[in-house]
Every structure is written in C-alpha cells, then in structure tokens.
Amino acid sequence: MKKSIVLKCVFILILYHIVEEVNTLNLFGLDTLTIDLPQGTVRGSFDLFRTQRMFLGIPYATVTERFQVAGSPPTWNGTFTANQGNVMCNQYFSTLRQPIGQEDCLVLNIYTPPSRTNELYPVIVFIHGGGFYFGSNSKLIYNPQFLVRENVIVVTINYRLGAFGFLCLGIREAPGNVGLKDQLAALRWIQNNIAYFGGDPNSVTVFGESAGAVSINYFLLTNSTEGLFHRAIMDSGSVLMPQDFKYNPIESASTVATRLGYNTLDPNELLQIFRNSTASDIVEASYADQTNDAFSLYYFTPCVETAVANESESLITEEPTLIIKKPGLNVSVIIGFNDREGIYWAQHYNYQTVEQVRANFGSLIPNYLQFESDVNRTTFIDGAINIYFSNRTVIDGLIEYFSDSLVFYPSTVASESLTINSSRSLYNFYFDYDSFRNLNKFLTRLRFTPGACHADELFYLFQPAVYAALPATPNDAAIIATMTALWTSFAKTGIPSTSTTTWTPSNQQLEFLEIGNEIQMIPLPNQQRMEFWRETYEKYGRK
Structure with missing residues (x-):
C-alpha cells in the first residue's frame, strides 16, 4: 500500500515537472517570460494552469565570505533559466536527520499575474519564519497563487540561517545579524528591479511570519530601512520573542564549538573554528535533541552589534526591550x-x-524577564x-x-x-x-x-x-x-x-x-x- 502511494506521488511530481517545462515555451507568440535585467537576461515560466508567471531562484546577492555582509548580485552572459524554486540555505532537515542546503543561497522567487498591464502591480515581499535556523522560500511550501490571483506580485526570499547568518562574536569579522542584512539586500534588489517584472517599487508590503515578523519589527524600528517598503504585516512575531534574541551570543557559539571539539570563549578563536569547519559540521553541531526543551536549536539569532566595519552597517544597537520603545517608521x-x-x-x-x-520551570522563563532574587523568581x-x-x-x-x-x-x-x-x-x-x-x-x-x-x-x-x-x-x-x-x-x-x-x-x-x-x-x-x-x-x- 505504502509503495503504491509513493509511486503515485513520484508519478505526479514527474508529470508536474514535464508540464512546467512545457509552460516555459512561448506558445502564444507574445514572450512575457524573458526579462532583461542589469544582471543579465532571465527566463521564467508559467505555472501548471498558466495562472501566474514564475521567476525562480534569481540571485539577489553573493556570499563572498562567511559571516560577512553579502556582496553585489552576480552577472551573467546569455539567459539565466529561472526555474529553481527550492534553493535552501544551510540547515538541518530533522526528518532525514542530515544537513541540507548551500552557503551561496541568496535567491528570491518572483510570482506575477499571467499578463502585463500598463499599470504596475503592488508588491508583497514574504520573509519566511523558522527561528532563524531553518526554513526557505521554497515553492513547495510558499506558492502564492491565491494572492497573485488578486493582481499583486509576490516575492519570496531566502536569507542565511544559523551560524551562517547570525554568528555574533563582537568582532568585525563576525559582527552578527548578516541574515537580517541579507533581507535588506533583497529589498534593495526589489527596489531596483521589480519594475522590470511589472511591479511597483513605490508600493511594497513586507509580510513575515515568526522570525520573518521579528525581522520586520526590527526594520520598522530603524530609519535606515526607510523607502524599502511602505506597509508591513507581522504574523506571530515581534522583537520581544524571547527565543529569537541572544543576550550572550558568545556563550552560544562556544557551546556549538564544544560539539566541534573545541573549548574556548575567545571570539577570535571561535571565528577560526567556524571559518575552518565544514558547513555540514556546523549545522550538525548546531542541532540538538529537543526532548523537554523547545529552545535548544536557537543558538544563533539576532544580537546587539558591538563591532562593525562601518557604523552605517549597524542594524541592532540596543536590546529589544529598549528598541521596541522607539518611534521608527x-x-x-x-x-x-x-x-x-x-x-x-x-x-x-x-x-x-x-x-x-x-x-x-527555569528553562521556560522568557529571556525578557530578569529577576534580582530567588524570591522574585519563585513568585513569578x-x-x-x-x-x-x-x-x-x-x-x-x-x-x-x-x-x-x-x-x-x-x-x-x-x-x-x-x-x-x-x-x-x-x-x-x-x-x-x-x-x-x-x-x-x-x-x-x-x-x-x-x-x-x-x-x-x-x-x-x-x-x-x-x-x-x-x-x-x-x-x-x-x-x-x-x-x-x-x-x-x-x-x-x-x-x-x-x-x-x-x-x-x-x-x-x-x-x-x-x-x-x-x-x-x-x-x-x-x-x-x-x-x-x-x-x-x-x-x-x-x-
């Protein structure tokens, strides 16, 4: 019985892939699938029933060095076939119990209505959740066909996760929060390029869930993001979510380093350990059993940046309990x-x-609380x-x-x-x-x-x-x-x-x-x- 179900699923996926390949063909004489960008030419496809155009896996930035702000997007000659909708950043796939993903993962998927109009479409940019340690913009999960049929463009983005996006050592080589800055790089790319796809750069709504909502809350509370978006939707998340902020990031990095075979709290030594370890080893060392502990995977999350090469690069300069009081955008x-x-x-x-x-109960107390005595703690x-x-x-x-x-x-x-x-x-x-x-x-x-x-x-x-x-x-x-x-x-x-x-x-x-x-x-x-x-x-x- 199980074998029959698996075979049927495989057949459906193969058929789905064949139909999508056919949908890249220009059957009606009007080519709306080829877009000329400053980076180069991209070619997308229609979905199964030609209800939306899809441009999948377009790189918006380049990872040039671990733990550093991403570089400019790549350029290419010829035509980039934008059909890779399931690129994933490094993370642990608990079902298969193995690391998956890649370091150069900064891509976005663009979904538009099937035809162009004289007017530009409003744009929704979705930032996925996952505690900053797992998740992606995968089309298998986040196919926005319901939203696109309401005549908007939807963009879903990847950003670096875990240590790759949030190793925070208080030194310029690993200042922290580069995963958040990946998201900002994606928003800048959208400002510069979405009009080529029929989108309005002056009507961008950011929409995030969980860690994605936390990210947006940070963006709302800093003026450095002004002009990158014009409305915001936050599902199930804010900067006060206790699991999504590290007050002692070096201790967390040291815990993972111990699993890699090292024992140190020195930021420069930790940097070398994480630089020289393979991506798979870092991901495996960051994964832990969650029996009676829902928070053991949140080793690398946003932090206060205490050392950056340029002050203008700083995004989080105060703890969430202080940031949330700011006026912002x-x-x-x-x-x-x-x-x-x-x-x-x-x-x-x-x-x-x-x-x-x-x-x-001590392990259940959120980190936005701080008790001056055991009596206060017991009272809570x-x-x-x-x-x-x-x-x-x-x-x-x-x-x-x-x-x-x-x-x-x-x-x-x-x-x-x-x-x-x-x-x-x-x-x-x-x-x-x-x-x-x-x-x-x-x-x-x-x-x-x-x-x-x-x-x-x-x-x-x-x-x-x-x-x-x-x-x-x-x-x-x-x-x-x-x-x-x-x-x-x-x-x-x-x-x-x-x-x-x-x-x-x-x-x-x-x-x-x-x-x-x-x-x-x-x-x-x-x-x-x-x-x-x-x-x-x-x-x-x-x-």
Missing part, C-alpha cells in the same frame, strides 16, 4: 497571532505532572503555575503558557508601542480557524489538538504542494478568499477590507479581527492572562 501595519500558537513548542515536552513542570513561577496549570491538563497548560509568553504578549507590546509611536493605522487579527489545512499543527505530535498552531494561518494564503491536488472544502475556500482579499487590499491601499468585512483599526485599546468560523471584531483575547504578563514585565522586565 511611520507606515501602516497588520499584527496578529493564532489562538493556540503554543502547540508548536509544547509538542517537545513529555511532562506528566505539574510537579515536573515546576521542577523544570508560583503565579504562572496558578494561572496556567490549575484547571488544565499539563499539555494544555504548556500550550497556553507558550502561546502567551512567546507570541501573544510580545505581539501585544509591539502593537501597543505602534499605537503610541506611529500616526499610521494598526490592524490586529486573531486567527482561530481549525481544519485539515492547519498544516503546521498536523506536522506535530499534537495534530488532533483543537485550535490553530503557530504558522497555520499561512496555508490559507499560500498553496503548499501537499494540498495542490485536494479541493478546498467550502469553509476553507471561504477563509482563503477572505484572507487573501484582506491581505492584498492592504497591500494595495493600506486598508484591509472586503465587501463583507470591516476591519477596524486599533487605537489605545487594541481591537482584533477574529478570523475563524465567525469573522468579527473582538477585544484583546485572554485579557486576564495578558494582565498577568503586563504586571510581570513591569516588575521583572529587562531594563
């Missing part, structure tokens, strides 16, 4: 999250009792245990705790900061729709747990290959239609709306568009729990 923003984000992290724990949770733990584990199963308590501490509260703080420091509109959403399309949840061991897991909303905006042959249910189709209309109307006008949905912007009191079986405006969800985090942060937050 004055652009309209969407910020939202899913009702049970914590499923993604809770799956890694097998605690059976509250006593086990209490005994190990007692409060959290009481709120999250008194009337729930252990696994449900973990789900709600991670939802709040990792996503809800950080996103709420980011939202409130924007309402204070920006005169532009802020729109909040709360996604609680549950169906078979909640792909990220179905990839966890908690797949039958009710609710929407971290990243589940993406699969109502993108069409993963696993769903390509499955017709959407009427309810799923309605959610897809609503979300794509809202996201693309925001990209076009800065106001997310449809003929049947009114999305009220937030002010000092946050209001959320609930996206689920009901589409309606609601107040801030879980207000009592959010008040717990607000009071905790006021007492124990990093200053």
Whole structure:
C-alpha cells in the first residue's frame, strides 16, 4: 500500500515537472517570460494552469565570505533559466536527520499575474519564519497563487540561517545579524528591479511570519530601512520573542564549538573554528535533541552589534526591550497571532505532572524577564503555575503558557508601542480557524489538538504542494478568499477590507479581527492572562 502511494506521488511530481517545462515555451507568440535585467537576461515560466508567471531562484546577492555582509548580485552572459524554486540555505532537515542546503543561497522567487498591464502591480515581499535556523522560500511550501490571483506580485526570499547568518562574536569579522542584512539586500534588489517584472517599487508590503515578523519589527524600528517598503504585516512575531534574541551570543557559539571539539570563549578563536569547519559540521553541531526543551536549536539569532566595519552597517544597537520603545517608521501595519500558537513548542515536552513542570520551570522563563532574587523568581513561577496549570491538563497548560509568553504578549507590546509611536493605522487579527489545512499543527505530535498552531494561518494564503491536488472544502475556500482579499487590499491601499468585512483599526485599546468560523471584531483575547504578563514585565522586565 505504502509503495503504491509513493509511486503515485513520484508519478505526479514527474508529470508536474514535464508540464512546467512545457509552460516555459512561448506558445502564444507574445514572450512575457524573458526579462532583461542589469544582471543579465532571465527566463521564467508559467505555472501548471498558466495562472501566474514564475521567476525562480534569481540571485539577489553573493556570499563572498562567511559571516560577512553579502556582496553585489552576480552577472551573467546569455539567459539565466529561472526555474529553481527550492534553493535552501544551510540547515538541518530533522526528518532525514542530515544537513541540507548551500552557503551561496541568496535567491528570491518572483510570482506575477499571467499578463502585463500598463499599470504596475503592488508588491508583497514574504520573509519566511523558522527561528532563524531553518526554513526557505521554497515553492513547495510558499506558492502564492491565491494572492497573485488578486493582481499583486509576490516575492519570496531566502536569507542565511544559523551560524551562517547570525554568528555574533563582537568582532568585525563576525559582527552578527548578516541574515537580517541579507533581507535588506533583497529589498534593495526589489527596489531596483521589480519594475522590470511589472511591479511597483513605490508600493511594497513586507509580510513575515515568526522570525520573518521579528525581522520586520526590527526594520520598522530603524530609519535606515526607510523607502524599502511602505506597509508591513507581522504574523506571530515581534522583537520581544524571547527565543529569537541572544543576550550572550558568545556563550552560544562556544557551546556549538564544544560539539566541534573545541573549548574556548575567545571570539577570535571561535571565528577560526567556524571559518575552518565544514558547513555540514556546523549545522550538525548546531542541532540538538529537543526532548523537554523547545529552545535548544536557537543558538544563533539576532544580537546587539558591538563591532562593525562601518557604523552605517549597524542594524541592532540596543536590546529589544529598549528598541521596541522607539518611534521608527511611520507606515501602516497588520499584527496578529493564532489562538493556540503554543502547540508548536509544547509538542517537545513529555511532562506528566505539574510537579515536573515546576521542577523544570527555569528553562521556560522568557529571556525578557530578569529577576534580582530567588524570591522574585519563585513568585513569578508560583503565579504562572496558578494561572496556567490549575484547571488544565499539563499539555494544555504548556500550550497556553507558550502561546502567551512567546507570541501573544510580545505581539501585544509591539502593537501597543505602534499605537503610541506611529500616526499610521494598526490592524490586529486573531486567527482561530481549525481544519485539515492547519498544516503546521498536523506536522506535530499534537495534530488532533483543537485550535490553530503557530504558522497555520499561512496555508490559507499560500498553496503548499501537499494540498495542490485536494479541493478546498467550502469553509476553507471561504477563509482563503477572505484572507487573501484582506491581505492584498492592504497591500494595495493600506486598508484591509472586503465587501463583507470591516476591519477596524486599533487605537489605545487594541481591537482584533477574529478570523475563524465567525469573522468579527473582538477585544484583546485572554485579557486576564495578558494582565498577568503586563504586571510581570513591569516588575521583572529587562531594563
């Protein structure tokens, strides 16, 4: 039975590849697939049903040296066949238990409506999540056909991950955050080149999920990104996400170096270790078992840059708790999250009792908290245990705790900061729709747990290959239609709306568009729990 299913899948993939090859042919006499860029000529293809043009795997920058800012994009003679939609940066593929990807991975995929018009299309640039250690812009996951049919151009980008993008040693040879600067290089490339594809460089919306949303939050809080985008969408992430910032990056690098056979905290020695190790060895050393530890893979994430060759290259110069108070760019923003984000992290724990949770609670405390005494620490733990584990199963308590501490509260703080420091509109959403399309949840061991897991909303905006042959249910189709209309109307006008949905912007009191079986405006969800985090942060937050 399994062999039959595998053979059918292989046949479908081969047929799909053949059809895509045919779709590169100019069958109608008008060649809209060949584009002349300053780098050289590129040739794209149509998708299976000719509903979008695709230009896949176009290099936007070149990795010339590990841990350094990327160089200029390459040039070429002849025609670059833009059909490689699944290029990946170095990372660990846990399913196969082996490293995958390549170092020279800075490419982007461009998807446009099938025909050119006299007017330029608005542009959505998607920045993938993955904790800054895994993920890609792969067409197999992020096929934006639902969005493109609303007459926008979608660009999905790669950026360096793990040590390759975020080794932060406090020296000029490894200042940190080059993965974020890859993203900025992609945005500059888009400004210079998207018009060749029919896109409007003056109407660019950045859209990120998880680590992608964290990245965008940083970009919103620095004036050095002004002019690179004009609207922003942040799904399930802000600069306060505790797993996505390193306060002690040299210690993290030293931990990985130990697995490579070295024991040092010296930045220059660490630099040589990481320079001289193979990419595969670095990736394997950065991967760890996650039993009862959802955060062991976050060794290399954004950091404060303390040494750069040129001060203008600095992106993060202060800790997130300080950065988030800055005014930043004055652009309209969407910020939202899913009702049970914590499923993604809770799956890694097998605690059976509250006593086990209490005994190990130290590893669950977010790094935006800092306790001056053991008494304060114990007071926080007692409060959290009481709120999250008194009337729930252990696994449900973990789900709600991670939802709040990792996503809800950080996103709420980011939202409130924007309402204070920006005169532009802020729109909040709360996604609680549950169906078979909640792909990220179905990839966890908690797949039958009710609710929407971290990243589940993406699969109502993108069409993963696993769903390509499955017709959407009427309810799923309605959610897809609503979300794509809202996201693309925001990209076009800065106001997310449809003929049947009114999305009220937030002010000092946050209001959320609930996206689920009901589409309606609601107040801030879980207000009592959010008040717990607000009071905790006021007492124990990093200053």
